Amino acid sequence: MQQLSVGMVGLGTVGAGVARILTRHADRVARRAGRPIELKWAVVRDVKKRRDADFEGVRIVDDARRVIDDPEVGVVVEVIGGVDAARRIVLDALAAGKQVVTANKALLAEHGPEIFAAARKADRAVAFEASVAGGIPIVGAIGVGLAANQVQSLAAILNGTCNYILTQMTQGGVAYAEALADAQALGFAEADPTLDVDGTDTAHKLAILAQVAFGADVRTADIPREGIDRLEIADLNYARELGYTIKLLAHARLAEGGLELRVGPSLVRNDRPLAQVHGSYNAVRVEGDAVGETLFCGRGAGMMPTASAVVADLIDVATGRAAITARALDFWPAAAAPIAVLPASRTRRRNYLRFLIADRPGVIAAIAHALGDKGISIASVIQHEPTQEDENGEPGPVPLVIMTHLAVEQDLRDAVREIDRLDVVRAPSVCLGVEE
Amino acid sequence: MQQLSVGMVGLGTVGAGVARILTRHADRVARRAGRPIELKWAVVRDVKKRRDADFEGVRIVDDARRVIDDPEVGVVVEVIGGVDAARRIVLDALAAGKQVVTANKALLAEHGPEIFAAARKADRAVAFEASVAGGIPIVGAIGVGLAANQVQSLAAILNGTCNYILTQMTQGGVAYAEALADAQALGFAEADPTLDVDGTDTAHKLAILAQVAFGADVRTADIPREGIDRLEIADLNYARELGYTIKLLAHARLAEGGLELRVGPSLVRNDRPLAQVHGSYNAVRVEGDAVGETLFCGRGAGMMPTASAVVADLIDVATGRAAITARALDFWPAAAAPIAVLPASRTRRRNYLRFLIADRPGVIAAIAHALGDKGISIASVIQHEPTQEDENGEPGPVPLVIMTHLAVEQDLRDAVREIDRLDVVRAPSVCLGVEE
Numbered sequence: 110m111q112q113l114s115v116g117m118v119g120l121g122t123v124g125a126g127v128a129r130i131l132t133r134h135a136d137r138v139a140r141r142a143g144r145p146i147e148l149k150w151a152v153v154r155d156v157k158k159r160r161d162a163d164f165e166g167v168r169i170v171d172d173a174r175r176v177i178d179d180p181e182v183g184v185v186v187e188v189i190g191g192v193d194a195a196r197r198i199v200l201d202a203l204a205a206g207k208q209v210v211t212a213n214k215a216l217l218a219e220h221g222p223e224i225f226a227a228a229r230k231a232d233r234a235v236a237f238e239a240s241v242a243g244g245i246p247i248v249g250a251i252g253v254g255l256a257a258n259q260v261q262s263l264a265a266i267l268n269g270t271c272n273y274i275l276t277q278m279t280q281g282g283v284a285y286a287e288a289l290a291d292a293q294a295l296g297f298a299e300a301d302p303t304l305d306v307d308g309t310d311t312a313h314k315l316a317i318l319a320q321v322a323f324g325a326d327v328r329t330a331d332i333p334r335e336g337i338d339r340l341e342i343a344d345l346n347y348a349r350e351l352g353y354t355i356k357l358l359a360h361a362r363l364a365e366g367g368l369e370l371r372v373g374p375s376l377v378r379n380d381r382p383l384a385q386v387h388g389s390y391n392a393v394r395v396e397g398d399a400v401g402e403t404l405f406c407g408r409g410a411g412m413m414p415t416a417s418a419v420v421a422d423l424i425d426v427a428t429g430r431a432a433i434t435a436r437a438l439d440f441w442p443a444a445a446a447p448i449a450v451l452p453a454s455r456t457r458r459r460n461y462l463r464f465l466i467a468d469r470p471g472v473i474a475a476i477a478h479a480l481g482d483k484g485i486s487i488a489s490v491i492q493h494e495p496t497q498e499d500e501n502g503e504p505g506p507v508p509l510v511i512m513t514h515l516a517v518e519q520d521l522r523d524a525v526r527e528i529d530r531l532d533v534v535r536a537p538s539v540c541l542g543v544e545e
Numbered sequence: 546m547q548q549l550s551v552g553m554v555g556l557g558t559v560g561a562g563v564a565r566i567l568t569r570h571a572d573r574v575a576r577r578a579g580r581p582i583e584l585k586w587a588v589v590r591d592v593k594k595r596r597d598a599d600f601e602g603v604r605i606v607d608d609a610r611r612v613i614d615d616p617e618v619g620v621v622v623e624v625i626g627g628v629d630a631a632r633r634i635v636l637d638a639l640a641a642g643k644q645v646v647t648a649n650k651a652l653l654a655e656h657g658p659e660i661f662a663a664a665r666k667a668d669r670a671v672a673f674e675a676s677v678a679g680g681i682p683i684v685g686a687i688g689v690g691l692a693a694n695q696v697q698s699l700a701a702i703l704n705g706t707c708n709y710i711l712t713q714m715t716q717g718g719v720a721y722a723e724a725l726a727d728a729q730a731l732g733f734a735e736a737d738p739t740l741d742v743d744g745t746d747t748a749h750k751l752a753i754l755a756q757v758a759f760g761a762d763v764r765t766a767d768i769p770r771e772g773i774d775r776l777e778i779a780d781l782n783y784a785r786e787l788g789y790t791i792k793l794l795a796h797a798r799l800a801e802g803g804l805e806l807r808v809g810p811s812l813v814r815n816d817r818p819l820a821q822v823h824g825s826y827n828a829v830r831v832e833g834d835a836v837g838e839t840l841f842c843g844r845g846a847g848m849m850p851t852a853s854a855v856v857a858d859l860i861d862v863a864t865g866r867a868a869i870t871a872r873a874l875d876f877w878p879a880a881a882a883p884i885a886v887l888p889a890s891r892t893r894r895r896n897y898l899r900f901l902i903a904d905r906p907g908v909i910a911a912i913a914h915a916l917g918d919k920g921i922s923i924a925s926v927i928q929h930e931p932t933q934e935d936e937n938g939e940p941g942p943v944p945l946v947i948m949t950h951l952a953v954e955q956d957l958r959d960a961v962r963e964i965d966r967l968d969v970v971r972a973p974s975v976c977l978g979v980e981e
Binding site: 126130134137138141142143238244245246249250253254255256257258259380381382384385386387390392397398399400401402403404405406407408413414416417418419420421424425428429430433434436437438 | 562566570573574577578579674680681682685686689690691692693694695816817818820821822823826828833834835836837838839840841842843844849850852853854855856857860861864865866869870872873874
């Protein structure tokens with residue numbers, strides 16, 4: 110078979126990693142792909158910037174058109190990130206008959222239907238293993254490895270920055286702001302970390318996984334999400350006392366009436382493998398109807414882990430597997446059997462609740478009553494003796510922590526609103542999910 | 546595309562699971578396979594045995610020849626287990642031009658080269674996802690998902706029976722014999738559990754993984770292995786005190802000079818995900834040169850998890866992906882670039898050592914001296930005050946536990962032989978590996 114020529118658009122960290130593997134391990138790649146894979150073009154913003162030896166022989170240009178118009182190019186790798194320019198390049202590449210490999214989660218989360226419609230029209234594959242969970246081959250695992258299953262649920266740590274920060278907070282006992290600054294200093298967090306810490310990045314990836322695992326066509330904006338930016342160290346400590354660790358989880362579950370989707374800080378029992386996923390690692394727990402529970406962990410970002418996924422996709426394109434998989438799995442299909450996404454209010458979960466209450470008789474009864482009224486049953490309670498006094502020398506307000514059994518979200522919200530109105534409650538309550 | 550007709554040989558637990566998925570989820574399977582997959586034949590020992598509704602329309606016979614001679618059959622599923630009959634069926638099926646799906650680890654571990662030579666000759670695929678780690682799609686993960694990587698190391702829990710027993714011993718504090726009896730009563734262990742608990746089953750699977758990940762052609766007998774059948778609860782307790790959990794691990798690592806391979810009970814630090822793999826679950830940690838560390842967990846055996854892998858292979862055969870993968874990965878190739886397997890004596894590992902020593906001055910010094918003489922350095926030590934007295938009212942022998950840094954196996958053996966000769970050492974020492 111003749112060689113596969115690659116045009117890569119974007120030469121940031123991931124692009125440099127891809128070039129490194131294709132250049133330094135050309136033999137290995139050719140062996141597994143059944144033919145050589147050659148990096149022919151790289152499209153960059155600044156063609157004058159010096160490149161290292163991995164780019165010898167690569168034509169470096171600043172116009173993606175050059176690549177797309179080259180009939181020798183069989184596949185376009187999109188690693189520029191962002192949405193608008195990336196969308197244009199992917200659509201143009203498909204229209205020109207190229208296969209496409211992309212690492213762009215925002216692009217697929219926002220424009221999946223348009224891009225896959227274009228791919229079907231052109232009879233080309235769009236491979237996107239690198240767009241979710243970096244080096245973990247999760248798209249292949251769900252779509253191919255677990256193809257005999259109907260996925261029942263997913264729970265995933267999909268943002269390495271957040272997991273790094275949470276690990277620092279949990280293990281080092283440092284507050285959010287300090288852990289974030291530390292992550293920035295070490296390069297684990299961007300200068301502007303908003304999209305990571307507010308849960309948007311995780312929601313992008315969940316939107317893609319919801320398509321891969323459930324065929325659900327969801328936009329990021331439709332996924333209820335909460336970030337880690339308002340997490341208090343107190344809650345990590347109570348979680349530990351209860352035998353749990355707090356992780357930023359993407360959650361999806363086939364429930365009666367539709368699909369539950371959400372992103373938020375959640376308590377995970379310490380003896381569950383997800384709780385032991387530390388630092389910048391990602392992990393995806395997949396429950397299938399035949400296989401039961403499976404877990405896939407690895408680095409979710411970074412130069413070489415993401416390049417590992419991009420090159421795996423290139424090998425899949427070169428062998429012809431990608432074309433078969435694209436046809437068989439038909440992501441974001443034209444005629445989707447629409448799977449209903451449950452409104453957040455109708456989803457069910459266990460909850461961790463923290464209230465700041467006056468140390469007075471009857472307070473716990475009042476709170477328990479408000480929960481009971483909504484049919485929410487209490488699994489466990491922590492209240493320690495008060496250690497602070499208020500300005501009058503009276504015992505200060507004390508935290509009360511309650512873990513509930515499964516509760517419908519709307520009932521919980523109603524109960525908490527009720528509780529927050531009690532005059533013995535001294536601050537808005539904290540409410541986090543608990544992953545089963 | 547026309548339907549794919551399946552002839553299944555063997556109708557035990559796994560075969561019944563495969564039939565269940567193919568029958569009850571025929572639509573799902575057809576959608577993902579691009580065409581219907583029909584179970585046409587089942588070959589059993591006793592055709593008169595009653596079968597459930599999943600076998601309506603399936604021709605049940607006791608002669609595999611009927612299946613192999615049927616030109617309509619496109620793929621033969623071998624799930625009878627054992628080695629000799631299975632080998633015959635697989636070779637005959639390939640010679641008749643059928644694709645093959647097998648769940649048979651012993652067969653591949655013993656006859657991989659012969660079977661894949663026959664497959665190449667017939668230009669047919671032998672798919673074997675179900676042969677290692679049951680429902681975990683690990684062959685696909687390493688061969689396809691991580692195809693951009695050179696695997697550097699593997700550490701895996703591959704026997705659910707052993708992991709169940711070890712979990713019972715660790716969490717319940719029960720001795721080996723009791724945990725085994727319990728596992729047998731619950732159906733997690735066979736009446737004759739020898740091949741599970743002595744490490745043979747794990748070694749079969751490691752032999753297959755060594756081929757998939759490193760291209761190493763190894764027979765089970767060549768893998769140094771130790772089982773869990775002589776593990777004492779004392780060592781699980783000391784491990785816990787040191788912050789470790791004991792797991793039966795398959796280990797492979799590309800070292801200088803060749804490939805390290807071994808199977809044995811090993812200490813894993815509690816904060817590593819492998820330590821949190823409980824009960825009958827399996828897990829494979831794969832370290833790749835690009836992706837870094839990844840971990841794949843799930844059920845390693847049982848009716849539906851194993852059937853999940855067999856049906857995934859059938860879907861791969863139906864789509865044509867299996868044929869491509871077989872050609873690209875070329876398992877047990879004719880002209881293997883032989884990778885040297887290091888003799889056990891030259892491998893390196895950290896060690897957990899337990900000695901039973903007289904409570905007398907100079908004993909620890911003598912032991913430390915014997916280790917130091919061989920260049921083995923001590924990482925940590927536990928010795929508690931003696932609690933027993935011997936028949937003369939003197940303090941009884943006390944256990945001394947030492948964790949070493951990395952040591953060459955031969956040096957360690959020499960040092961331990963030296964130590965066991967000391968007259969102050971009261972019992973043969975216990976030596977377990979420590980997984981990094």
